[in-house]
Amino acid sequence: MEKLIQDTCDDSCTGSDSDLLSLKRNMVSEPVAAGMADVFKALGDPTRVRLIYALLDKELCVHDLSELLEMGQSAISHQLRYLRNMRIVKRRKAGKTVYYSLDDSHIEQIFVQTLQHLTHS
Structure with a gap:
């Protein structure tokens, strides 16, 4: 049977009270921590991750995203709506066509940094 090891510390581990x-x-x-957790939750779905990856280089319409991910337009639209509500993607209408792109460079940076972290050997 494995012995449980509990993390403990003494009074001197932090250096000083002022630190x-x-x-x-x-x-x-x-509130900021909750907002960050919500963003990470949005990034916690593989379909949404693939959508964000597809939008890294250019805006795409729902049809193109549907073809790219081999999913129905309704399912893609549902995920895009979630990402839009989280301010991760934005949309632009041109006639009846709706184009999606990343909302800003912060999302791209978070995504690229995470991808680099995972592929770092």
């Missing part, structure tokens, strides 16, 4: 107070003052707020 800890400084960290606490600069800690991310609960």
Whole structure:
């Protein structure tokens, strides 16, 4: 039977109380942490990840995304709506055609950094 090891520390592990107070003052707020968790949750779906990857280089219409991912337009539209509500993608209408692109460079940076992290050997 494996022995459980619990993480413990003594009073001296943080260095000083002022270090800890400084960290606490600069800690991310609960609302910001919740917003970040929501973005990561949106990126936690393989279909949405593939959609974002497809939109890295250029905007695409729902039909093209549907063909690319080999999924129905309704399913693609549902995922795009979720991403749009999270401000990860934006849309542009041209007549009856709706084109999607990444909302801003921050999303691209998050995505590319994550991809590089995963492929780093």
